[in-house]
Each structure stands twice: as C-alpha cells, then as structure tokens.
Amino acid sequence: MSEDPKIPDDVWERFARDSERDIRDSAPKEPSARAREVTERLRRQEARGELPEGWRTGPARQQKSRRGLWGVLGVAVAVVVAVVAVKPSLVPGDPFGGGTSSEAASSPLPEETAAxxxxxxxxxxxxxxxxxxxxxxxxxxxxxxxxxxxxxxxxxxxxxxxxxxxxxxxxxxxxxxxxxxxxxxxxxxxxxxxxxxxxxxxxxxxxxxxxxxxxxxxxxxxxxxxxxxxxxxxxxxxxxxxxxxxxxxxxxxxxxxxxxxxxxxxxxxxxxxxxxxxxxxxxxxxxxxxxxxxxxxxxxxxxxxxxxxxxxxxxxxxxxxxxxxxxxxxxxxxxxxxxxxxxxxxxxxxxxxxxxxxxxxxxxxxx
Known part of the structure; x- marks a missing residue:
C-alpha cells in the first residue's frame, strides 16, 4: 500500500496561519461599555415590540456569515489543490484531458510536415x-x-x-x-x-x-x-x-x-x-x-x-x-x-x- 502524499510545509503553514486567524476573528469578545448600553436599549425596544421581526439576522449579518464560510472553504480548497499538485493520480478520471500513455501510443500520428x-x-x-x-x-x-x-x-x-x-x-x-x-x-x-x-x-x-x-x-x-x-x-x-x-x-x-x-x-x-x-x-x-x-x-x-x-x-x-x-x-x-x-x-x-x-x-x- 502506497504512503499518503506529502503536503509541502509552506501549505501547512499557510493553512495553520489562516485557520488561527479565522478562529480568532470568530471567537466571542468581551463587549465594551458602549456596546453593552446599545445592546440593553435594543433589548428593551424589542420587548416593547418596537423592532421589526428578524432584525438579528439582517442582510449585513448574513453577508458576513457567507464571507466567513467562503474564507474557510477557500483554505480547504487550497489544501486540496496542493495535494492534487503533489499527486494528481488521487483525482478520479482524467480531469486534465491528458489521456493515458496507452491511449497516446495508439492514437494516429499527426501529418509529417518536416524530416x-x-x-x-x-x-x-x-x-x-x-x-x-x-x-x-x-x-x-x-x-x-x-x-x-x-x-x-x-x-x-x-x-x-x-x-x-x-x-x-x-x-x-x-x-x-x-x-x-x-x-x-x-x-x-x-x-x-x-x-x-x-x-x-x-x-x-x-x-x-x-x-x-x-x-x-x-x-x-x-x-x-x-x-x-x-x-x-x-x-x-x-x-x-x-x-x-x-x-x-x-x-x-x-x-x-x-x-x-x-x-x-x-x-x-x-x-x-x-x-x-x-x-x-x-x-x-x-x-x-x-x-x-x-x-x-x-x-x-x-x-x-x-x-x-x-x-x-x-x-x-x-x-x-x-x-x-x-x-x-x-x-x-x-x-x-x-x-x-x-x-x-x-x-x-x-x-x-x-x-x-x-x-x-x-x-x-x-x-
């Protein structure tokens, strides 16, 4: 059984660095006094029915979530691309259209145009x-x-x-x-x-x-x-x-x-x-x-x-x-x-x- 393909060190370092940044950005943070005051005011307005339904998941928050998701997926895709670059045979089929050596050996030769x-x-x-x-x-x-x-x-x-x-x-x-x-x-x-x-x-x-x-x-x-x-x-x-x-x-x-x-x-x-x-x-x-x-x-x-x-x-x-x-x-x-x-x-x-x-x-x- 062959060994798993070795992923280059620089790819792993980039993956670790990007992952650490994404985790840091998404981790809970202690709100500031101003933020606590705004949050409390919004809570009271919501209790009185003065805020529209669904305000917690408005467009801005949804778009931020999508960006965060694509950021994480981008790192994963980069790792996959690196693995394929090291060992293309891991990808099923013939995605690059190169054909197998046996196919090339049996295909007709192009026209002879020079000696x-x-x-x-x-x-x-x-x-x-x-x-x-x-x-x-x-x-x-x-x-x-x-x-x-x-x-x-x-x-x-x-x-x-x-x-x-x-x-x-x-x-x-x-x-x-x-x-x-x-x-x-x-x-x-x-x-x-x-x-x-x-x-x-x-x-x-x-x-x-x-x-x-x-x-x-x-x-x-x-x-x-x-x-x-x-x-x-x-x-x-x-x-x-x-x-x-x-x-x-x-x-x-x-x-x-x-x-x-x-x-x-x-x-x-x-x-x-x-x-x-x-x-x-x-x-x-x-x-x-x-x-x-x-x-x-x-x-x-x-x-x-x-x-x-x-x-x-x-x-x-x-x-x-x-x-x-x-x-x-x-x-x-x-x-x-x-x-x-x-x-x-x-x-x-x-x-x-x-x-x-x-x-x-x-x-x-x-x-």
Whole structure:
C-alpha cells in the first residue's frame, strides 16, 4: 500500500496561519461599555415590540456569515489543490484531458510536415496476426493508404501559375497511389494508370519501365517504381497499406514546378500456402518530378517528367529480378543470397538515401 502524499510545509503553514486567524476573528469578545448600553436599549425596544421581526439576522449579518464560510472553504480548497499538485493520480478520471500513455501510443500520428530527426521509438513486442497485421509496428499509428499522401497548398512558383503547381502536385499524388497502393498493381497487374501519368517523351523512364514490366531483369526492374507481389506466392492481409511521408514543391530548373516526394509504405502479407504467419515488407520511395513549360521544352502537357527516383526495399529477397517482391517469412527458408550488408531500421525516416550507400543485401532491425 502506497504512503499518503506529502503536503509541502509552506501549505501547512499557510493553512495553520489562516485557520488561527479565522478562529480568532470568530471567537466571542468581551463587549465594551458602549456596546453593552446599545445592546440593553435594543433589548428593551424589542420587548416593547418596537423592532421589526428578524432584525438579528439582517442582510449585513448574513453577508458576513457567507464571507466567513467562503474564507474557510477557500483554505480547504487550497489544501486540496496542493495535494492534487503533489499527486494528481488521487483525482478520479482524467480531469486534465491528458489521456493515458496507452491511449497516446495508439492514437494516429499527426501529418509529417518536416524530416524526422530520429527513428520511431521501439514498440511493445507483439506478433502480427491476420486480425492485427500491424501489431508491434510503428506503422500501426500511420495513416491508411492514400490518406497518408497529403498534397500541400499550391502557389505560383518559377513563373508557373498556381494552377500548374496544383496539377503537378495532384499528378505526383496519383503516381504514388497508382504505383504503390492500387490493388491491381500490388497483385502484379500492369500499372496502366501510373504509366499514363509519365511523359512518353521521356524514353529513359517510361520506356524503361514498360520494358521492365514485360521482361524484368537487373537492369530493367519494375520495382524501381512499382510495388508488386507475386499473387501465386503471397497475398495482402486485409486491404490496408500504412503510409507516411511528405510532399514539397519549388521552382525547378527548366521553367518548371519541381515536386519532391518522400514516402514509406508498409505491406502486411501472408503466404498463399495456407500459413497464417504474417510478415511485413517496408518500402521507402523518394521521387523528384516536374512539369516544365511546353512552350520552351519538348514535353507533353499534363504529364510528369521524372528527374530522380530512389527506393529502399526492406524484407524482400535480394538479387531476385523477376519483377516481384518476395517477403521473408521466419518459418521459411530465405530466398536469394545471405545478407552481407549493414543492419538498418526500415522505419527510420530520418535517414537520407545516399546515392553512394552500400547496396549489398543487408538485414533489418525490425519489420
């Protein structure tokens, strides 16, 4: 049993001082000769019926009594406040609206508006299940699917209008959704809607991806842009993919609106062989695109040109270039070469994807 909370000495001293004053003020006092004379005169007048009924409890006396009562109550309230300040848990419920730590841990995260400065804190150990596929993952508090891809408020930049900026942002969002969240794309179908966003004039991007979808290999890998699973090997658990990231824009170098997108997608999957073991593949994608002025550059109006892309694919077989993601399950033999690269945290969005980073197949600290 815990000890009663200790009330600070200064609170007790104030309580004792105020109490002593109130007792002193309310104690009977020996009336003066003048007071005795007035009292005797009033008594005689009352006996003759010359004073109104209730004169002993008139308004002035009643108000004084109320002041005295509130004075005593004020001291008591001060003591209670002091106790609560020392130990708030003594008050039932949640009067300050702070919520419990468990409630805070399960509430959705606010939108990401700047680059994080550290990796998410460790979650309580939990095994993902078919009913709770994000158990034990920081992504449990992330947004669901396209809701996690927010478009910032547009404005005119680089000599391009606000409407052009809005178009660039919406096309970038559509590319991300169609490439990483569309059910058909995830099931290995041809991502036609995503391809249609890209400028056909840019052969080294759209042309490369078209080839990669038909005949994937190490130099033509559709996973560079699209998240695709082999439907004969795995299936998604439920219909929710967790998403977190941010989108920004600025004036580009080609009379353009340049958009930068940085998002992480978390896919819970299970094997199609009847197993109920759930694992997760985590993919971070960084994408730079732009819409240039068609009056000055050879571009297709209303299409995106890709300036740069990068991806960090975690918990999927390395050096397997068949165009599909191959998640690793603890109960299965690993596919591909043994990891030889560094161990990384796939949820750490504070890391920059260095173009010269070690490309060796590594391991993840958590999934």
């Amino acid at each position: 994080p400065t550290a990796a998410p804190s460790a979650e309580a150990s939990a095994i993902p299940t078919l009913d709770d596929p994000f158990a034990g993952s920081p992504a449990k508090r992330w947004a669901d699917g396209a809701a996690g891809i927010a478009v910032p408020e547009a404005k005119a930049v680089g000599g391009r209008s606000k409407a052009t900026t809005e178009q660039a942002l919406e096309l970038t969002r559509k590319l991300l959704v169609e490439s990483n969240l569309d059910a058909g794309t995830l099931h290995g179908e041809r991502p036609k809607a995503a391809l249609d966003v890209l400028d056909p004039v840019q052969k080294n991007v759209r042309g490369l991806l078209e080839t990669a979808l038909i005949k994937p290999d190490k130099k033509h890998d559709p996973l560079w842009m699209f998240s695709r699973f082999d439907p004969e090997e795995v299936r998604l658990v439920g219909d929710v993919v967790k998403t977190r990231g941010r989108m920004t824009f600025k004036a580009g170098d080609h009379a353009s609106v340049a958009v930068h997108a940085d998002y992480t997608f978390v896919y819970p999957v299970v094997q199609t062989n009847g197993s109920t073991e759930v694992t997760r593949t985590i993919i971070r994608r960084v994408l730079d695109v732009e819409i240039s002025d068609p009056a000055r550059y050879q571009v297709t109006p209303g299409k995106l040109s890709v300036v740069k892309w990068d991806q960090d694919i975690n918990n999927s077989a390395c050096d397997v270039h068949d165009g599909y993601l191959h998640p690793h399950f603890a109960s299965s033999e690993p596919t591909g070469p043994s990891p030889s690269g560094p161990t990384t945290d796939p949820y750490d969005r504070s890391r920059t994807l260095d173009a010269h980073r070690d490309e060796a197949c590594g391991t993840v600290s958590r999934v």
